[in-house]
Amino acid sequence: MKIWIVWLPNIGKSTLFNALTKSYAAQAANFPFCTIEPNVGIVEVKDKRLDTLAEISQTQKKIYAAIEFVDIAGLVKWAGKGEWLGNKFLSHIREVDAIVQVLRYFADSDVNHVEWEVHPTRDAEIINTELIFADLQQIEKALLQAQKKSKSKDKDALAQLAVFSKAQKYLEQGIWLHTVMDDFSEKDYEILRAYNLLSMKPIVYALNVSQEDLAQADVLEKEYSEKLLAPVRVVCAKLEEDMIEFSIQEREEYLQDLLARTDLGHVPTLDDLISLAYKTVWLMYYFTTGEKETRARTIPIASKAPQAAWAIHTDFERGFIKAEVVAYDALVTHGSRTKAKEKGLVRLEGKEYVVQDGDVMVFKFNV
Numbered sequence: 214m215k216i217w218i219v220w221l222p223n224i225g226k227s228t229l230f231n232a233l234t235k236s237y238a239a240q241a242a243n244f245p246f247c248t249i250e251p252n253v254g255i256v257e258v259k260d261k262r263l264d265t266l267a268e269i270s271q272t273q274k275k276i277y278a279a280i281e282f283v284d285i286a287g288l289v290k291w292a293g294k295g296e297w298l299g300n301k302f303l304s305h306i307r308e309v310d311a312i313v314q315v316l317r318y319f320a321d322s323d324v325n326h327v328e329w330e331v332h333p334t335r336d337a338e339i340i341n342t343e344l345i346f347a348d349l350q351q352i353e354k355a356l357l358q359a360q361k362k363s364k365s366k367d368k369d370a371l372a373q374l375a376v377f378s379k380a381q382k383y384l385e386q387g388i389w390l391h392t393v394m395d396d397f398s399e400k401d402y403e404i405l406r407a408y409n410l411l412s413m414k415p416i417v418y419a420l421n422v423s424q425e426d427l428a429q430a431d432v433l434e435k436e437y438s439e440k441l442l443a444p445v446r447v448v449c450a451k452l453e454e455d456m457i458e459f460s461i462q463e464r465e466e467y468l469q470d471l472l473a474r475t476d477l478g479h480v481p482t483l484d485d486l487i488s489l490a491y492k493t494v495w496l497m498y499y500f501t502t503g504e505k506e507t508r509a510r511t512i513p514i515a516s517k518a519p520q521a522a523w524a525i526h527t528d529f530e531r532g533f534i535k536a537e538v539v540a541y542d543a544l545v546t547h548g549s550r551t552k553a554k555e556k557g558l559v560r561l562e563g564k565e566y567v568v569q570d571g572d573v574m575v576f577k578f579n580v
């Protein structure tokens with residue numbers, strides 16, 4: 214899965230990317246277009262359930278689910294029209310699965326805002342307008358081609374004409390297509406998907422706050438998710454950057470100490486943002502575990518057992534017979550698969566079983 218981090222210059226986007234990837238791969242500086250070429254980092258989806266299963270199985274190796282995050286230069290007004298290097302950057306993000314838009318909430322007189330004042334919803338409108346405008350240009354070109362072909366009563370062209378016209382109307386109203394996909398049929402969706410439209414991609418907003426503002430994280434997430442009509446997670450990029458060199462244990466101790474010194478009930482971290490991004494693209498994972506390896510296996514939400522088997526190897530799906538399934542909570546409560554089986558909590562499921570997030574599975578197959 215590939216997710217792009219995008220937003221206006223000087224809002225802490227590259228700092229956030231540095232913290233995400235636990236490196237200094239992305240240059241961070243106080244001027245626009247500091248990031249010229251994309252920076253890519255593979256980020257693990259940390260899940261304590263996997264750690265617990267690894268302890269139970271005395272696993273030699275742990276493999277988490279992962280997301281590829283990509284950092285590009287901050288966009289500005291008129292990027293969709295090719296201002297500055299806008300078109301180059303827009304072309305980069307057409308191949309991704311989702312977009313994380315970073316919004317600046319923190320105030321800092323030493324870091325200039327490209328629009329001169331901090332205003333998250335105004336910033337969101339600017340960037341969405343640019344992305345929608347880029348899609349509108351693409352749809353208008355496709356519409357012209359479909360109109361020419363439809364004159365000969367070409368069935369495919371006529372179908373495309375209807376779909377493009379509908380998409381054009383939404384885009385002209387400034388509506389993000391991802392929010393109205395229920396108004397398009399499956400066939401319509403396939404036609405549009407071929408164009409990699411930016412506005413068809415789900416969005417997660419990362420509200421970059423100061424450490425002092427972390428105390429109102431819940432309020433801010435609720436307020437801005439209602440304003441932006443999309444999932445929002447509060448992050449403090451500066452705090453995350455300060456912890457880059459920490460070990461996992463040092464990081465946990467530091468966050469616990471922060472909790473003890475403040476009124477925070479929970480410190481929002483990048484793990485929260487990563488998990489939300491994963492769910493936003495309708496992915497989930499089940500677990501396989503043993504002495505050699507404990508692994509999170511990524512599958513689309515609502516996958517059936519044979520599809521889940523495919524995540525291990527195509528032969529597992531082709532020769533699927535049954536899946537031996539135990540819920541994570543049941544396995545942990547009883548301490549082992551054997552004890553869970555004795556309690557009748559390990560089930561044999563067939564081809565129609567819909568896999569649940571966190572299932573612990575073993576497959577029986579024959580090829």
